[in-house]
Amino acid sequence: MSDAATIVSLPDQSTARIPKVNFLSKENGLLSWLLTGDHKRIAILYLISITFFFFIGGALAGLIRLELLTPQSDLVATDTYNKLFSMHGLIMVFFFLVPSVPATIGNFCIPMMVGAKDLALPKINLLSWYLYVAAGIMMIYTMSAGGVDTGWTFTTPLSTHYVNTHVITTGLAVFIAGFSSIFTGLNFIVTIHKMRAPGMTWFRLPLFVWSNYAASILMVLGTPVLAITLVLIVLERTVGIGVFDPAKGGDPLLFQHLFWFYSHPAVYIMILPGMGVISEVVSTFSRKRVFGYTAVAFSSVAIAVFGFFVWAHHMFIMGISNYAVLIFSLLTMLVAVPSAIKIFNWTFTLYKGSITFETPMLYAFGFMGLFTIGGMTGVFLGASGTDIHLTETYFIVAHFHFVMVGGMLMAFLSGVHFWWPKMTGRMYPEKISQLAAVVTFIGFNLTFFPQFILGTLGMPRRYASYPPEFQILNVFSTAGASVLGVGYLLPVLYLTWSLKYGAIAGNNPWQATGLEWQVQSPPLTENFPEIPIVDHEAYDYEWLERQKENEVASVG
């Protein structure tokens, strides 16, 4: 990839300066960060905290893979292994994936994208971060006090009556983290409804805003159901309330219903913002409006709405009624369609574009390939017949890692690389970051593809030891995990390096069209010197060209 085939337009480095006044330099000192109402600073706080939890979760994953190198449980005892995967799941789901894109990139970009000076409720935004931190501290306390081994699904009656680990503190930690995500979602919805700049109509919004809007609806309506479920679990453990206890006439399947009513939409909370990132990135680097803007926008909303109707597909083999199986299986098939629509629309955005292959784009390509596999294997599990054989095996592990890691994490990294120049005002080294993207992709496939075969062969999930004939594929998987680990460490290193030594990025290094790219990098605390008046559609590259010409003309 020679320089000719790239659109990065950095200012002349000898004269370029980071703007003196920006949101980072406005005030100094720890307190100015801890008491800030600025959505950009809160986004940075979130970015640091979720990266911290990502690496804790990642370290746990590393231990899991090491343990599975051999068929016996020899590295750790089985109960330690159970804690490892439980904590891995809890941390990755509630402390990384759910807040990942919305709370960092969404927090940073959404107000700028809609042309506002901040989110509608800055204090609530800060509160949301504090709730997250409080929940995180409880989680760390739980870990250091001995951990929890219920699995992230808290299956009753195991979690209520049969384990004696720290279920209560974990439950409360997740409860609090849930409210953190409710407040983020609530803030986004209000901002998108009420804070759009003049001229910014709904169909001029970037698709990133649409998908975050859809995810926010799920957060606001889904998370409280998880909250009450966790409250009931905590009450069952403390005062012996028996709503889920079969010995007292309760029904443990009711727990499954309530838990999955949140936790299935939760996967859309996790993936939808990622899809938004991909829309932005694919459009920018093919210099073309997203193919079928309205279709992509409405497919996000469709996923959010249908997302509420499919939860019981997690319970097909648990003895729910046949009729429910039919309905939920059918609706699951329907919810798969909008995802397919999105994939094809992104692909056709490339058609007749002018494509370059910067790091965010490479991650986006990775997303499109891996998410296609992840989505299709979801259909295997949504069809009630094949679900019987494949559920609760490594097939399902591979499936959701393809969607969550191959999809969401790729999108998150794509987004971080895409908006990094805007957040910090500096570029990272291009070649090494491209290498990191490729390493991640290879490592990912090596880690998780063998797990599809393992699952089809019948290897159950959450096993500390397994029959020896599964070893070879597990060895591949563990080998892949180490490659993947390198792929994730690299960005931390060069992104940190770039904070001081990176090239000055200028306002709009990618020549992107979003409003956030039309202001200085890093932006002012109030984002825009004056509220912009929007007179063009989203992804209008011709408008951008005209803007540049005007600038040249006025400067000349």
Add this chain to the structure above:
Amino acid sequence: MSHISPVIWQFLVKWMTNFALFPPEASKIAPQMDALYFFMVLVSLVGLTIVILLITSFSILYSKKRHPVAVQIEGSTLLEATWTIIPLGLFLVMFVWGALLYFRIYTPPANAMNIYVVGKQWMWKAEHPGGQHEINALHVPTGRPIQLTIISQDVFHSFSIPAFRVKREAIPGRYTSVWFEATTPGTYHLFCTQYCGTDHSHMIGEVVVLTPEGYKKWLEGSTSGASLAQNGERLFASLSCTACHNTRPDARGPSLANVYGSKLTLSNGQQVTADDAYLREAILNPSQHITQGYAPIMPTYQGQISEEGVIDLVEYIKNLDSDYRVQQTTASTTLLPEGEGKTTQTPATQGAVKQ
């Protein structure tokens, strides 16, 4: 293992000899499941290939070098419709196909032989009708539909036999069932696939598929002396069930002869079929299962009988095909016929008997 090369060599040999993409097909349903599975794999591969081909060719054709100025295209309703309708159609095919398979797997045929499975932390206990007990193992004959009636004593477990492509959750307090017909003799894996606590990964066992002769031999070799129904009979007597469930005209409870499989009318007007799950519930939560015309006087046996005991009772009641047997119950020692091919379709005359 100080040398690395023999390890790798061993691995390669192992891999080459054991490599498989799917488990052995050892039941009648397995090839049907695999047909759908491979159809889905095919569709996925085609879809993935299309996406990858499109991305690659567009990336080459429209890279900035070759195609410096992008052509702005709004979209295309025709294309949108294409990639909405084609996936939708394929998904609907998979839905219908999958649902058919689902109902086949979870609808046991009437002539299936019933084996009870009780899951507990962390072992599987299987009980054959003849009273043979096994732990973490299941012996079954080929060529005969076998229904598993599964329950858990404590937490959720899941009974999974990958080679048969069947799996069913074991739930505390409720019977679930699944059936299969084994086709190929051999030894296969039996897993608990629902996470159930510390030794979840040790809750595994073997499914041994035998020829019908081999199974007969195995049954004879591992008999514990009394069939489930006989154990149930003993329990029935010792819990004084006969005090009410007898055939005397002034009996306080309905006669249980031929009750299994019949349609009952309950005191609240509800119509139910007396299946295994119903019988279990009626023993443990009797007041919700009072046959019409009887007073709700039966005490609950919740906490007094183990799950195995309930199974014995259920099996006993299932095999009660005449009032005569009930009258003999207290003194009976004779073996009941093995539960095969029983016909209990005749509706019982319960309820109407007593006014």
Add this chain to the structure above:
Amino acid sequence: MGQQNDATNFAMWLFLLTEIMFFGGLFTAYLIYRNWYYPAFVEASHQLQIGWGTANTAVLITSSFTMAMGVWSAEMRRKGTLVLCLVLTFILGLVFLGIKSIEYSEKWEKHHVPGFHYSVQSFVNPASDPEVYKEYHDKPLAMDMASKTEMYFFLYFAMTGMHALHMIIGISILGYMIFRAQAGAYTTGHVTFVENFGLYWHFVDIIWIYLFPLLYLVSRHQ
């Protein structure tokens, strides 16, 4: 300013949506078990005194009215009326909690608090509970059904407890508001806070409007 008011008002509504879903889980559980264990629910509900329940409903509805009047006075910039309305709402809220605590302590005395020495005596042998018995003449429940009354009380305490918790939070905020209102904070055109609190208060009222028939009026004619 208008935009900001509008935004916080919308945010309040969204927050109430999460509250609806929060109670949604409990209502789902209630409906399922009521269907499964109807006889137990009927007899257990006879343990609740309909007088207290009705009185509490009236108290809460009236407090909703005084709250609505409070919002009105804030809008009309009548400080005196606003403080009066808020104080009335505050008192009515306390009356509600007072009645609730009388009811709770009754349950405690009769060993009807699940998880704490729960006793099924009143349901296995209704005559042992003469006060309730003379009114409803409940038939004795079989042991297995009688034990399910505990499920009713689980839900009763979970639902009314969660509701009472919301009341306590509301009353604390009301206390703060009374002071601020006396200082004249809400009668200068800044009515958003009062208005949003009003929404919260009415929402808590609505929850009770459903809890009352579901818990107290399962069946009073049997």
Add this chain to the structure above:
Amino acid sequence: MSEHPTRPHHDDEHHIVSPFIYLTIVAILLVLTATTVAASYVEMGVFNPIIALAIAAVKMMLVVLFFMHVKYSPKLTKLTVGAGLFTFLVLVGMTLADYFTRAWGRW
């Protein structure tokens, strides 16, 4: 405020509900409370819970429309309330659908 009753470009404009309406509503609510208590003493079979819930729904609508001003609020607020009720019904309805159809057994 009250000087400009409606201004179309600003849908946030407060419609101040008169105390008389509040008084009427609270009276209706109290009457409905009495009605629902009385209705529970009458044997109506399956209609008992239906009537109780219907009365509760009416009371809720009155509170939402008048006390919470939804009747005078912009479309967005109405939509929000609708979305909440809808999702609530999805949760309750679809969960109960499973429970009720379980009793129908196999086909």
